[in-house]
Amino acid sequence: MKLNRRTVMAAAASVAILAQPMMAAAQDLPRNVRMVIGSTSTGGDTYQAASIVADALSKQLGINIKVDAVGPSEGFKALGRDKRGTTIMLFHDHAYLGNLYGIAGNPDPFDGYLVGPTLTINPGNAYLVAKNSPYQTMDDILTAAANGERIRVAIQPGGVSEIGFTAMRNAARVRAPGSEENIVPVNTGSQADKNQAMFDGLADVINGSIQANEQFTALPENDQKAMRFVWLTATPETLQKSPEAGMGALSRDDMLQYASPQTSVTLDGTTDFTFDKEFFLIYNKDMKPEMMQAIDEGLAAVFAQDELNARLLEAFFIPDFQPMAEGSAHLMKKRDTYREVIDALK
Amino acid sequence: MPILEFLTPMYVFLILAGTLVGIIFGAIPGMTATMAVAVCLPLTYSLGLDNGLALLLGLYVGGISGGLVPAILLGIPGTPSSITTTFDGYPMAQRGEGEKALRIGIVSSLVGGLISLAALFFFAPALAEFAIKFSYVEKFLIIFFALTVMAALSEDMLLGIFSGFLGIFISLIGVYDVTDGGNGEYRLIPPGLEYWLDYGFSLLPVLIGLFGLATILEAAEVGMPKGQSLKDIKVGAHSRFSWGVFKGQVTNLVRSSGIGTFVGILPGVGGSAASILSYTAAKTSSKNPESFGKGNPAGIIASESGNNGLTGGAMVPLLSLGIPGDATTALLIGAFTLQGVQVGPLFIGNNPATWDSMIIAMLLANIAMFIMMYFAIRWLAMVVAVPKHILFPVILMMCVIGAYTINYGIMFDVWTLLIFGIFGWLATKLRLEVAPFIIGFILGPSAEIYFIKSLESFGTLTIFFTKSWIAMLLWALILGSVIGSIMLARRKAALELAQAQAQAEP
Known part of the structure; x- marks a missing residue:
């Protein structure tokens, strides 16, 4: 086939038409998103949870999400530098516990960042x-x-x-x-x-x-x-x-x-201490609210389907989706409870 | 037959493709086997467990082996575990014996890989039982033993040891990380640099700065060298490679493969220690230790069989205890967890088919690595004939890309490359020695952690001598290495004195 102006235009138009649904789905989000995680291991539960969620979310939104195991300190740094929404972070309760225990390189996620939707729990x-x-x-x-x-x-x-x-x-x-x-x-x-x-x-x-x-x-x-x-x-x-x-x-x-109430580790003499290791998203504080909204909607859609939930359960994770507002409030309350326990023993 | 269930054309293709890509990653300075596995890990989702592992194991074996190519031809280690390959490989290449050095390296890699694979297949659970006898104390002593090589590698022992300690000092910059059981406090960071140096300098940029950039700066200082012409390089019929090189080296091959395997089974000792220890052992037990570092094939044999010996060894704790033996096998755990397969002490018994498929994948990857590299050598060896005004910019570009990508895009790593490139260039003028420096830099953090943890756990310094028979054996090796180095230095000094006297008396 001879390549002339007309065929090139036709090919470009077909590509544009094919790309249309994807562009429409992710119009508020960048085409490529980097999901940094608070662990440097790719063999651990954080990478596993991030991979499963990123895979489902990228299909739903029609964008690419690349998971990078950079660790807490580099993760927060990368997130702090990027307000365009091309970097988001997935981490678990260590995000605020590291700060409560005063570990260097662990900023308060509720202060300099926006703590977003909760995703899943590792009950292990x-x-x-x-x-x-x-x-x-x-x-x-x-x-x-x-x-x-x-x-x-x-x-x-x-x-x-x-x-x-x-x-x-x-x-x-x-x-x-x-x-x-x-x-x-x-x-x-x-x-x-x-x-x-x-x-x-x-x-x-x-x-x-x-x-x-x-x-x-x-x-x-x-x-x-x-x-x-x-x-x-x-x-x-x-x-x-x-x-x-x-x-x-x-x-x-x-x-x-081995768990409460059969195995009791008391919090105050009446209730038991429990701890669910929850995974959630953290955003740059200046990221556009429409982007966070788009991610919330994408997550709501994938968690409403059986496929992601089944896949999480198969990998021994408990699905635990809460949109940004509820998730953030829940995690802040959780943080306050643990702060009391930690402070009492200082 | 169960073997045919996984031995599909796709499985074989993935091993071959993995090995080839691994060799390329290993051969590019700044890109490592670990990086190759990390990049391809998400692919294992769609490939399934057996096929996914086939790809990753190919990458692992290829990546470890590919490091010898730039180490020998350019004097730049492609991976940290091929540093010791540069010591004798590069002088051989400079003599025009690059092809021969490559063949020696590749054969040694194959032997190391196969011996460690046999150890994995036949003795995995028993070796894992032995590995857990190594507490912090024994691990510290192994690192300490590897550090004694600093003395043996030095041109001038005092300056060499000083350079080594400088390397250890610089490696300790940054946080004493909680993930190592530390207190999370910063130390040794110059004021104002906490943001960049909180985790210290990264190894890879330091390594390619010292070996890659510094070499280019040195060459630039003397003016662009013409480089070797094809006539100077002994290739093809002129390379005179014969299996005779390995005559008298069987002990070295087996010992180095054994050391590599052994270091692999000890979680947390690190891959670079395998080739460093093998090299030390070969040098101290050699009749001509002074020929090491000047192009002795025994140095390449020790280094390459040692680092490939690691591959099978590092799989032992992974598959028998669920604990990775080195950084790359730590990534392999990801392939299992992504597929929902538990790795732990019951893994081999519960998953015999996966176990078989992994052993066969490693066997095929080793053979594929050998064939691919052995027949590509003639053309690879001609790299040194590429004019330096073309070769150096390409190397520089690869070094920068490697440094930038190693930690997923940190610009400070490129500055690290530049800082250590300049440092390496200045170091030779100050008579500091790069080889002991980098060994100190690599081993320093583990030495510190195991030393502190030993003291925290047992509360007394005497524990290093009294902990176990293994500790005592390690002390014997350490003393042997130190005494050997001192005798070597004295003999060299006496020889130099005799030469000076001979010159003075006409």
């Missing part, structure tokens, strides 16, 4: 002991602390990992004031480090997750690597929404045994 945040540990339950642990025994808890400081540890100390304080001093942190890094701290006998309790540690709980007791769950921080309502089969050998009913 857990605490474990060695299978042959003298402590079988959280009650054993808190009783031991009250009796003056030192309990070493391996955590990664300054975030989701530490909030459960803070709650344990708070519960010890409520039960027997002063006994919280017997629950001490072993500051480690990755999940591998926390596991290793247990294998080396350096920690009595470790923070972990259902996803990363379930297989270790299936090992025989004489195996040095064998572990046992003692506490899942998620609310029972959240766990009830998880697949009945659970994960691996741990069914949903088993999970409920």
